[in-house]
Amino acid sequence: MHIDTNGPMGARIFRSIWNIPFLSRKAIFNFIYDLFILLFSTCNYLIGLPK
Numbered sequence: 001m002h003i004d005t006n007g008p009m010g011a012r013i014f015r016s017i018w019n020i021p022f023l024s025r026k027a028i029f030n031f032i033y034d035l036f037i038l039l040f041s042t043c044n045y046l047i048g049l050p051k
Helices: 008-048
Strands: none
Touching: none
């Protein structure tokens, strides 16, 4: 699909398309990172409990 980047509207659409995946990647990465930290601390807590 070709987007006309000469016009201001085309440039805006093009910029939006480039920004969305970047923000999504960042959000997904942060989510996975938080989940991993939570899981890790939970495992440490469970392992640390006296049996």
